[in-house]
Amino acid sequence: MSAINLLILDDKEENIISLSALLSDIGDINIISSTDPNEALKICWMNDISIALVDVQMPEINGFEFVALLKSNSRTSHIMAIMVTAMSKEDKYLIRGLESGAVDYLYKPLNPEITIAKVTSFIKQIHIQEEIIQKNIELEQSKKALIQANQEAEQARRSKEIFLANMSHEIRTPINGIMGIVHMLKSADLNPEQIDWINRLDNASSSLLLIINDILDISKIDSGMMRIEFEDFDLEAMILEFDKVFKLKANNKNLEFEVILDKTLPKYVKFDALRLQQIISNFISNSLKFTEKGKISLIVKNIDTNKDQHTISFAVKDTGIGIKPEALEKIFQAFEQGDDGITKKFGGTGLGLAIVKRLSELLEGNVSAKSTYGQGSEFSFVTTIQKVERNIHDKEKVRLEYTQLSQFNTLKVLVAEDNELNSFMLTHMLQTWNCKVKVVKNGLLALEEFKTNDYDLILMDTHMPIMSGFEAIREIRNHHDRNKQNIPIITISASVLEHEQQAAFEVGADEVIGKPFNPVDLYKKITKICALKNENNITF
Numbered sequence: 410m411s412a413i414n415l416l417i418l419d420d421k422e423e424n425i426i427s428l429s430a431l432l433s434d435i436g437d438i439n440i441i442s443s444t445d446p447n448e449a450l451k452i453c454w455m456n457d458i459s460i461a462l463v464d465v466q467m468p469e470i471n472g473f474e475f476v477a478l479l480k481s482n483s484r485t486s487h488i489m490a491i492m493v494t495a496m497s498k499e500d501k502y503l504i505r506g507l508e509s510g511a512v513d514y515l516y517k518p519l520n521p522e523i524t525i526a527k528v529t530s531f532i533k534q535i536h537i538q539e540e541i542i543q544k545n546i547e548l549e550q551s552k553k554a555l556i557q558a559n560q561e562a563e564q565a566r567r568s569k570e571i572f573l574a575n576m577s578h579e580i581r582t583p584i585n586g587i588m589g590i591v592h593m594l595k596s597a598d599l600n601p602e603q604i605d606w607i608n609r610l611d612n613a614s615s616s617l618l619l620i621i622n623d624i625l626d627i628s629k630i631d632s633g634m635m636r637i638e639f640e641d642f643d644l645e646a647m648i649l650e651f652d653k654v655f656k657l658k659a660n661n662k663n664l665e666f667e668v669i670l671d672k673t674l675p676k677y678v679k680f681d682a683l684r685l686q687q688i689i690s691n692f693i694s695n696s697l698k699f700t701e702k703g704k705i706s707l708i709v710k711n712i713d714t715n716k717d718q719h720t721i722s723f724a725v726k727d728t729g730i731g732i733k734p735e736a737l738e739k740i741f742q743a744f745e746q747g748d749d750g751i752t753k754k755f756g757g758t759g760l761g762l763a764i765v766k767r768l769s770e771l772l773e774g775n776v777s778a779k780s781t782y783g784q785g786s787e788f789s790f791v792t793t794i795q796k797v798e799r800n801i802h803d804k805e806k807v808r809l810e811y812t813q814l815s816q817f818n819t820l821k822v823l824v825a826e827d828n829e830l831n832s833f834m835l836t837h838m839l840q841t842w843n844c845k846v847k848v849v850k851n852g853l854l855a856l857e858e859f860k861t862n863d864y865d866l867i868l869m870d871t872h873m874p875i876m877s878g879f880e881a882i883r884e885i886r887n888h889h890d891r892n893k894q895n896i897p898i899i900t901i902s903a904s905v906l907e908h909e910q911q912a913a914f915e916v917g918a919d920e921v922i923g924k925p926f927n928p929v930d931l932y933k934k935i936t937k938i939c940a941l942k943n944e945n946n947i948t949f
């Protein structure tokens with residue numbers, strides 16, 4: 410610790426000498442002295458003085474005035490002043506000294522022990538203060554470093570978000586094209602062999618989309634961008650739908666598939682239907698993948714009820730290959746698979762259960778797995794779900810192929826899309842519904858076309874060269890002709906990011922459709938925003 414500078418101010422030299430001698434036993438101090446208050450003030454200004462022992466009775470400036478001067482200046486106000494006086498210990502002097510800013514008094518004749526004890530205690534206090542200042546500096550520095558690290562993390566998160574948006578656009582755009590063409594081919598006149606090829610193509614592209622969605626999902630969750638969306642839905646219908654879809658797949662593998670539904674389950678609930686579906690589908694798909702003979706059961710139980718809150722367990726049990734105990738601990742981690750042989754034999758990315766685990770945390774639920782190697786496994790998800798009353802708008806959904814939908818009464822549609830496969834597919838769909846279609850390859854061309862010709866609807870891709878879809882929409886919404894500026898616009902976004910979809914609404918889109926989309930969804934959106942009659946009884 411550095412030595413402390415101590416000032417002695419006394420108009421009598423002999424007093425200075427005796428006080429200096431007294432204090433000389435205290436280590437770590439430099440004694441500086443003066444008989445002249447004005448010179449002492451200068452010393453305080455020029456040197457880093459920590460303690461001042463000030464004589465009270467001096468000609469010109471007395472000790473009280475001197476201390477008051479020290480305290481009134483920011484450069485010297487920190488100095489601890491101790492008044493040294495031969496005056497009586499009367500309260501009025503004490504108060505005057507303290508009012509002027511002194512911290513203590515020493516009375517003449519000086520008692521050596523008391524003087525040394527007081528000065529030593531103030532030196533200790535100063536050292537503690539110095540330490541506090543040092544700690545505060547360090548704290549301030551680590552605060553700055555933390556802010557910097559936070560900014561860097563935020564920057565990295567933003568870069569990841571941009572990368573995700575681009576990736577999802579780049580990958581989903583061609584898949585959208587492939588799946589759209591598959592859709593179109595399915596309704597063409599094909600021989601049985603060609604139908605088989607198309608079904609294989611359909612399966613392959615659907616699997617590819619699932620993998621891409623998994624990768625995007627895990628990145629979204631890890632960067633905190635996954636949103637949970639609660640909605641009212643029919644839980645029983647969802648579970649029975651699993652029965653329909655997976656029974657067929659199980660039967661194709663000669664496996665039994667059963668659904669066991671607890672009678673006390675609420676029929677209508679408020680929860681994130683999409684994510685619940687994703688978790689259960691993942692369990693069942695895995696069971697299907699890892700089971701060669703026997704049975705797969707989906708068991709849904711109402712474990713506990715508290716008013717309208719139901720604790721429900723969704724368990725999927727199989728008689729498959731099972732999982733070794735050492736692997737069971739790791740399977741909920743990303744990229745982990747039962748053992749290396751699994752990848753070779755069954756394929757897979759090892760992402761499914763990692764997503765399930767993270768989703769279950771977002772949904773405030775719990776996932777667990779039990780397994781006996783060679784005999785079978787059981788995966789379950791337990792969560793609390795709110796029961797709701799039946800939604801009066803809950804009409805029965807009609808499943809239709811896009812070619813079965815009734816035709817529009819000649820709708821003029823401008824399609825702005827730079828990807829040829831997508832624009833070809835969109836044109837085909839729209840023409841099936843009796844639309845007159847004009848395709849352009851970027852936002853600028855769309856804007857020119859919009860200005861020179863009349864259209865009923867614009868389908869606008871978001872990412873395009875030269876001028877993006879967003880810029881074009883902004884220009885359209887600012888057009889001087891009121892009738893033209895209000896043209897219905899649907900943006901086609903390959904982004905999975907909610908904020909990008911939100912941004913589309915903010916620039917003026919009436920609807921957003923994601924890639925790849927179901928043609929029936931596009932039809933629904935067109936019907937809705939162009940205020941057309943819904944002759945197909947499709948629920949919106």
Ligand code: ADP
Nearest residue numbers: 695696699731740746747757758759760761762
């Ligand atoms: P993927 O199936 O894509 O490899 P998952 O995260 O869904 O990834 O599963 C991780 C691993 O857990 C699988 O590779 C497999 O070893 C094991 N596993 C998951 N479900 C089952 C099951 N029902 N039976 C046996 N093993 C399973």
